[in-house]
Amino acid sequence: MLHFCNRLGTSYRALRGILDDSDPHQAAVLNDIKLRFREETFTRQSIYEVINSFPNLVRLLYVHFANIHYPRTRADKEIIQTLSVQRLSNEQLLSDEQLESVISKETNNSHERQVFQALLTFNRSVLKTNFYTPTKVALSFRLDPSFLPDAEYPTRPFGIFFVVGIEFRGFHVRFRDVARGGIRVIRSRNRENYSINQRTLFDENYNLALTQNLKNKDIPEGGAKGTILPNVDVQPRIAFEKYVDALLDLMIRGSTPGIKEPIVDLHGQEEILFLGPDEGTAEFMDWGALHARERGAPWWKSFTTGKSAATLGGVPHDVFGMTSRSVREYKLGIYKRLGLREEDVTKVQTGGPDGDLGSNEILLSKDKTIAVIDGSGVVWDLEGLDRDELVRLAKARQMVSNFDTSKLSKQGFRLLVDQRDVTLPSGELVVSGITFRNTAHRRFKADIFVPCGGRPETINGTEVQTMCDENGNSPYKYIVEGANLFITRIARVDLEKRGVILFPDASANKGGVTSSSLEVLVGLSLTDEEYIDWMCFKDNKPTDFYMGYVHDIQDIIARNAAAEFEAIWREHDETGRPRSVISTELSTALNELSEQIEGTNLYEQEHVRRAVLTQVFPKTLVNAVGLEELQRRVPNAYLRSAFAAQLAAGFVYAKGPRASHVDFYNHIAALTA
Numbered sequence: 001m002l003h004f005c006n007r008l009g010t011s012y013r014a015l016r017g018i019l020d021d022s023d024p025h026q027a028a029v030l031n032d033i034k035l036r037f038r039e040e041t042f043t044r045q046s047i048y049e050v051i052n053s054f055p056n057l058v059r060l061l062y063v064h065f066a067n068i069h070y071p072r073t074r075a076d077k078e079i080i081q082t083l084s085v086q087r088l089s090n091e092q093l094l095s096d097e098q099l100e101s102v103i104s105k106e107t108n109n110s111h112e113r114q115v116f117q118a119l120l121t122f123n124r125s126v127l128k129t130n131f132y133t134p135t136k137v138a139l140s141f142r143l144d145p146s147f148l149p150d151a152e153y154p155t156r157p158f159g160i161f162f163v164v165g166i167e168f169r170g171f172h173v174r175f176r177d178v179a180r181g182g183i184r185v186i187r188s189r190n191r192e193n194y195s196i197n198q199r200t201l202f203d204e205n206y207n208l209a210l211t212q213n214l215k216n217k218d219i220p221e222g223g224a225k226g227t228i229l230p231n232v233d234v235q236p237r238i239a240f241e242k243y244v245d246a247l248l249d250l251m252i253r254g255s256t257p258g259i260k261e262p263i264v265d266l267h268g269q270e271e272i273l274f275l276g277p278d279e280g281t282a283e284f285m286d287w288g289a290l291h292a293r294e295r296g297a298p299w300w301k302s303f304t305t306g307k308s309a310a311t312l313g314g315v316p317h318d319v320f321g322m323t324s325r326s327v328r329e330y331k332l333g334i335y336k337r338l339g340l341r342e343e344d345v346t347k348v349q350t351g352g353p354d355g356d357l358g359s360n361e362i363l364l365s366k367d368k369t370i371a372v373i374d375g376s377g378v379v380w381d382l383e384g385l386d387r388d389e390l391v392r393l394a395k396a397r398q399m400v401s402n403f404d405t406s407k408l409s410k411q412g413f414r415l416l417v418d419q420r421d422v423t424l425p426s427g428e429l430v431v432s433g434i435t436f437r438n439t440a441h442r443r444f445k446a447d448i449f450v451p452c453g454g455r456p457e458t459i460n461g462t463e464v465q466t467m468c469d470e471n472g473n474s475p476y477k478y479i480v481e482g483a484n485l486f487i488t489r490i491a492r493v494d495l496e497k498r499g500v501i502l503f504p505d506a507s508a509n510k511g512g513v514t515s516s517s518l519e520v521l522v523g524l525s526l527t528d529e530e531y532i533d534w535m536c537f538k539d540n541k542p543t544d545f546y547m548g549y550v551h552d553i554q555d556i557i558a559r560n561a562a563a564e565f566e567a568i569w570r571e572h573d574e575t576g577r578p579r580s581v582i583s584t585e586l587s588t589a590l591n592e593l594s595e596q597i598e599g600t601n602l603y604e605q606e607h608v609r610r611a612v613l614t615q616v617f618p619k620t621l622v623n624a625v626g627l628e629e630l631q632r633r634v635p636n637a638y639l640r641s642a643f644a645a646q647l648a649a650g651f652v653y654a655k656g657p658r659a660s661h662v663d664f665y666n667h668i669a670a671l672t673a
Helices: 011-020 024-040 044-053 055-069 076-083 096-106 108-124 192-218 236-251 282-294 322-338 356-365 387-396 433-441 462-468 489-497 510-523 528-535 542-575 577-597 608-616 618-625 627-633 637-653 661-671
Strands: 126-129 139-143 159-164 168-174 178-186 224-231 272-277 347-352 368-374 377-380 415-416 420-423 430-434 448-450 476-480 500-504
Touching: 011 282, 024 462, 024 489, 044 108, 055 096, 055 108, 055 126, 096 637, 108 126, 126 236, 139 236, 159 236, 168 178, 168 192, 168 236, 178 192, 178 236, 178 510, 192 224, 192 387, 192 510, 192 577, 224 236, 236 282, 272 282, 272 510, 322 356, 322 476, 322 510, 322 542, 347 356, 356 368, 356 387, 368 387, 368 433, 377 433, 415 433, 430 433, 433 462, 462 489, 489 500, 489 528, 489 577, 500 577, 510 542, 510 618, 510 627, 528 542, 528 618, 542 577, 542 618, 577 637, 608 627, 608 637, 608 661, 618 627, 637 661
Parallel strands: 178 224, 178 272, 347 368, 347 448, 448 476, 476 500
Antiparallel strands: 126 139, 139 159, 159 168, 168 224, 368 377, 377 415, 420 430
16 A cells, blocks of 8 residues: 555646746755655555544455455355455445545545555455465565556556565566566665555565666667665565565466466466576575466576576676676776776775675776775775775675775775764764765765665655755766666756766676676576576686676677667767656667567578677677587577567667667668678
């Protein structure tokens, strides 16, 4: 209920139509109003009080739900009365229209009506659920996204899964039937922070999945994302395992191989989710694949990506710096275009040496890092943090709390979140270490800012005004947004208006999704025997094929990132429009063109198909199996999607989002010459 009540309503939509959201100040005001509506209109307590006050409506809505989703009662009204542990009296099976009428008559005000109308909408929106499955470890619901209001969610997802357990709650959102994205665990410091995270959980998931859909522009899969919010004292692994098992209930419908526990499936089509590593779940990918195998899923090898390299032939993003390589290409592109030496560039980064992005940002870079901000605190030195010490922490995957302070200059400092009343070398008194950490990104000044971690919307429209000096100048000249959603759309545009060269997450942070896609491709391309012999380690060492394939993935990530960087830079030079806006336009144009290509007969033209698929399949795979054999092995639907994505990406990156049909014809001619 807390997630799905439409808490904005007509007044917000009217206000949105009046204000100009292209103006940073008006957009910031609109966003603040939106957040306040969501936080204050419907609280957990107010919803509970309404539900508790109308037990009769609750009974009627439960009978309505049971009539739809209890496997044996769809045509037998009498059995409904035996579903509850405590027999209900005088139950009535009402139609949607009758229920709406009863809700309208029995409730006293619009607030109460909206709560029960939301419950009725939930009943209508559930396409399948494990609610009546006796072996479940958590409740899972597959929802039809059509209930989402356009004013809040203008791009409608393809599918939504909602999972609720004793220890957690979570979502999975995807924008295409075949889609891929990571599963993120959102930790809460305390109960107050948990309540905030709970209110924003679905919106965060939606925005992450939407960003993922923009990032997935040059691979076959669309965008998806999962979020898990454990209770304050619950270990992430417990929540992850129950979340995954509940999802599997709706995909394979059985707790043991060969046993199917019936559910009512109003969707009527097989669904397979592809899960990848994200914040807090990188270590759980092996378990996900193996548990899917135990549950009898025939697609268990593709169920998770980022699996253990040695035993399951996975390609861990953190070990090989896959996501960081795309971020780095944007940094190198800026330095090359502006004639800068990386060693002379000062940098501030969020996300510490313990994380995937943060650690590899340190290991791959050669710049002068003056500040690192992570979950444990802040370390800063204007003379530059000791590079050897940063590398030591990155290799050990330790936070800045472990930084050796003897490596700091006299003006440097390390301040941890649990410290209070600390006097810095400058003489400033810091009352709260956690408050200092949360605002540290706007305290420092450097050439480049690289967010590699942090909460979504850390920098919003209001925050930009706080960051900038009295003349409106940003503390950073360049920003490459490695962390997803760290900066809001409005804030990006505002920063660019102030002269910042900025590349958003949807462009910079796409190396990981490319790696995951190619990890699945090799699983589809090899026989079981080949996969074990070539992708799994021998004597705890990677095979030549494995390392060759990893290097191919890294090369493809760098190639795609460099091509998109050049396309954005070129389009900005020609139009003067914000690079963050151009990034979105490129993604949209590419995704639309990819869908259009799938509807043509270009794939049937052998010379075009061969030219494009040569770029789809990594060299190591082609050399080992052969292009013709690969085309026979990989499912045709996947091949067509990969063909369309590659052809669209090559064209849009080369010609830009404003290219014509003639440009496309010439591109095809050049490709097959």
